Amino acid sequence: AEAANKSRLHFLANISHDLRTPLNGVLGCSQILLRDRTITPKQKDLLKTMQGCAEHLRNLINDLLDLQKLKARKMSFQIAPVSPLRVVEDTLEGMAALADRTGVSLRHAKSASENEVTLRCDRGRLQQVLTNLVSNAIKFSPKGSEVSVEVKRRDGQVDIEVVDHGAGIVPACGGCELGLVGGCHAASSVVRPAARWCRSGGGHLGGARADGVR
Numbered sequence: 001a002e003a004a005n006k007s008r009l010h011f012l013a014n015i016s017h018d019l020r021t022p023l024n025g026v027l028g029c030s031q032i033l034l035r036d037r038t039i040t041p042k043q044k045d046l047l048k049t050m051q052g053c054a055e056h057l058r059n060l061i062n063d064l065l066d067l068q069k070l071k072a073r074k075m076s077f078q079i080a081p082v083s084p085l086r087v088v089e090d091t092l093e094g095m096a097a098l099a100d101r102t103g104v105s106l107r108h109a110k111s112a113s114e115n116e117v118t119l120r121c122d123r124g125r126l127q128q129v130l131t132n133l134v135s136n137a138i139k140f141s142p143k144g145s146e147v148s149v150e151v152k153r154r155d156g157q158v159d160i161e162v163v164d165h166g167a168g169i170v171p172a173c174g175g176c177e178l179g180l181v182g183g184c185h186a187a188s189s190v191v192r193p194a195a196r197w198c199r200s201g202g203g204h205l206g207g208a209r210a211d212g213v214r
Contacts, residue, residue, distance in 0.1 A: 016065050023061075026054045045100075052097025059131055066128070077122040084117055084126075084151045084160060085110075091130045092149065095138060103143035106134075109150035109163075117151055117158055133162045140166035 030051040034044065092106045099106045119126070130149070137147045145165040152159045 012065050016061050019061050020058065023054050023058050027051060027058075030054070049097050049101065052094070055094055056098065056135065059128070063128070063132065077125060079120055079122060082119045082121050082123045082126065084119055084158060087123060087127050087130060088149050088151060088160065091127055091134055094131065095134050098135060099138050099147070102138055102141075104138050104141045105146045106138075107146055107148040109148045111150065111152065117153060119158055130160060130162070137162050137164035137166060140164070142166075 030047050033039065034047050034051070039047070088108055092108055095106060134147060134149065141147055141164045147162065147164045150161045150163070152161060
């Protein structure tokens with residue numbers, strides 16, 4: 001089993017490298033073109049969409065590799081002081097193109113105490129989990145609805161809440177397995193990996209359903 005895990009990780013690492021190389025070229029070119037002041041607003045929007053799609057694909061590649069590391073118990077974390085405010089803002093900025101394409105608005109529900117909150121965690125992993133959840137919320141929310149993210153301090157801990165108006169899932173689809181109330185989303189393939197990342201880093205992923213809000 002150990003040899004099989006090593007072989008799988010080696011294969012995925014090579015494939016990830018081969019896929020990242022052209023993606024980095026696309027991202028680099030789009031960033032250069034976006035700095036060109038002669039492009040039209042329409043061209044700028046198209047470039048932002050291209051950039052967002054490339055970044056989303058790169059995140060999916062990273063997620064696949066990380067899942068294999070979790071299974072092989074080789075996941076590492078870089079713990080440092082982190083501002084959840086900045087993580088939320090960067091995540092929503094990265095998801096803006098996807099939200100625009102699907103007709104869903106994004107909102108950072110800022111609280112008065114949010115600037116004072118600091119976490120000790122792996123910033124990259126936290127943003128990875130949040131990106132997965134926000135992306136999932138956007139995909140399963142109806143056109144014209146809103147996805148909001150809020151940071152809350154509660155009972156000595158920090159909660160980051162993602163609220164959307166998607167259809168949700170029944171408990172049999174995996175919500176109970178994750179400790180969710182009534183499930184989370186139809187894409188439990190996204191929620192389960194995020195829950196594993198949270199648990200492996202000492203955190204917790206939970207959810208709840210309410211009338212008209214998931």
